[in-house]
Amino acid sequence: MKRFFAIACVCGAFAAQAAEPVAPVQPNPSVIVVIDQAALRAAPRESAQQQVVLWQGDSLEVRGRKMDYLQVYDHRRERAGYVRASQVRPLSLQPQDATDLLAVVRFLRDTPGAEALGIGYTAAYLRAAPAKDIGAEAFDALGTMAERLARRASSNRSKANDAVIAAHLEVVAGYGVAVRSLEHDGRVQVCYDGDAFRRVLALPASAEQKARAALALTRQDCIDPELTPFDRAALDAWRADVLDRMPRTDLPEFLRNRVRMRTAAVWSSLAFERTRRGEPAAEAAARALQELTGVNRQELSEDDAYAYSDAAVRVGAIRWAAEPGPAHAPVGLAVVTAPGQPGETCIQLVDAKHAGNSPLLQRCTYGTVWANSARANAPGTALALAVQPLDGWREMWVFHRSADGWTVDVVPPAGDAPDIGYVEFAGWVPGGRKMLAAREVRSAGRFNQTFEVLDLETLAVEKHADKPASLSLFYRWQDPAWKGQTVSLR
Structure with a gap:
């Protein structure tokens, strides 16, 4: 049994070693713990000192029996002691019992909270089954349980469950299941490394x-x-x-x-x-x-x-x-781009009288400038442009003329820290004082979609709704090209 624990990692070595000829050694029987917080005690009685707290999925080598207790050895912790026989189940690693082990794996595969136990049975199956009989099913089950355990660790909001989940992660780590922790936006995301799933892709499945x-x-x-x-x-x-x-x-x-x-x-x-x-x-x-x-x-x-x-x-x-670029050069208010400092794109706002070295306004950005998105209003007093600084994050730059001359304001998808989202021009309201915009953003893990009427001078949201039809101005003056291209109306 000691040999089993020395090589019990969930990897291709299971199948390879199963195919190798080995000497007929009779290992000690083994058991697997089926409940959480089972006690490994110094003597076969409830009042004896507790040596270790055991968790579901822990495998133990059996060395004897006294009354209702089994005398066992925990190779992972290198501790010996006694555990109640009712808290464990026998675990056979003989080839003829591999089918029974796989049946248990199938039962536990989709049982929430039993991931560590299921992975323990999967490890036993991979050790017991002949190499030629091991297919994608076992690795599919292993990966499914490992990923679900990682998701539980990521979504856990109860401190009472912290110890249980941490213990289960330690148990599966003993079987070679690796997880890693990543920090996303101030929270920790626990992820399975996917080794079992890679094997599923490599096997007939x-x-x-x-x-x-x-x-x-x-x-x-x-x-x-x-x-x-x-x-x-x-x-x-x-x-x-x-x-x-x-x-x-x-x-x-x-x-x-x-x-x-x-x-x-x-x-x-x-x-x-x-x-x-x-x-x-x-x-x-x-x-x-x-x-x-x-x-x-x-x-x-x-x-x-x-x-x-x-x-x-x-x-x-x-x-x-x-989207394709314009078929011909725009007439009236437009933008042209030119390289700036390394990595920069400079945007020049031009019209029929101001171009080349005398643009109406110039701004540079390290973001991606979608020049084909430029849309000017009929009076030639404003222009909307899409600029994307990050993957999954697109802003709207609004060039507009005021009493002090031309200026540009950046409208982000949301005012908080960037997650993913976009805000886009959706139409001009006649009169030159209002514009329409569509916005979709993920903030604090929730998605929000709005259709808005903006004041062109301050870019403040005057009205908003979750559907275009709920705003009379939006319903009446939305841009036909935007309506045909946007994904916000999916």
């Missing part, structure tokens, strides 16, 4: 198993925020390749939707990264729009609403990369 593996490996919230732009671009390219290899025809509609939403989000990031490198991004942005459009909203579950909004905001932020 069903379309559903491969789709679950691909979705787990391409999670947006498990990307290290400390990655360099070069490494992030390489990771996104890998994520896109993993998703593109998924067979979609055999998937149920709800799972196909999840693959489409994740693919849309990934390709939106790729489009932004290509733009930043000066590479063509129209194809990537068009792919993101195509995947988002292909989502069947009638088959979206409540659990998928968040992922759909996330994908839509990311695609909405990058959509101008897929």
Whole structure:
């Protein structure tokens, strides 16, 4: 049994060692703990000193029995003692018992709170089963339970559960299941490293198993925020390749939707990264729009609403990369761009009389300037422009003339720290004093979508609603081109 604990990591070594000829050694029987906070005591009685607190999934070597207690040895903690027989279950590692172990794994696979126990049984199955019999099912179950445990650790809001979750993470770490902690916007995100899912992709597996593996490996919230732009671009390219290899025809509609939403989000990031490198991004942005459009909203579950909004905001932020430029030079108020300092783009506001070296106004930015988004009002007193400084975050720059001359104001999607979101021009209200805007943003983990009437002088929101039809000015004066292009009306 000691040999089992020495090699009990959830990796390919299980199958390889199962195929190697070994000497016929009779190991001591073993058991697995099935409840939390089981006591490992110094003697076979309830009043004896407690040596260690055991948790579900802990494996123990049996060395004897006294009354209602088993004399055991805990190899992970290197402690011996006694545990009640009712708190453990026998664990056979013989090949003929592998089928029974797999049956238990199937039962525990989708049982919330039993992840550590299920991973312990999966480890036992991978150790007991002949190499030729080990397929993708066991690794699919292992990855599913490991990811669910990591999600529980991330979403835990109760200090009373901290000790339980921490103990379960220690138990699965003893089986070689690795998790990592990432900090996103002041909170800690715990993520499974995905080793089991990578094995599912490498083995013959069903379309559903491969789709679950691909979705787990391409999670947006498990990307290290400390990655360099070069490494992030390489990771996104890998994520896109993993998703593109998924067979979609055999998937149920709800799972196909999840693959489409994740693919849309990934390709939106790729489009932004290509733009930043000066590479063509129209194809990537068009792919993101195509995947988002292909989502069947009638088959979206409540659990998928968040992922759909996330994908839509990311695609909405990058959509101008897929839009063609004007067929001819604009007449009247317009913008032209020119290189500034390294990494900068300078925006010049021009008209028929002010161009070249004498623009009406010039501002420079390190963001991506979508010059094809420029929209001027009829009197020629204002112009709206989309500028994207970050992946998934697009601002609206409003150039407008006041009594003191021309000025530019930046309208961000939200006033707090950047998360993801966009705000965009949606139309001009006749009279030259008001404009329409659409805004969609994720703030504090929640998505909010509004359609607004802005005062052109102060850019303050005069009226807003969650639907365009609820605002008479918006319903009447929304720009036809915006209505046909925006994703906010999905």
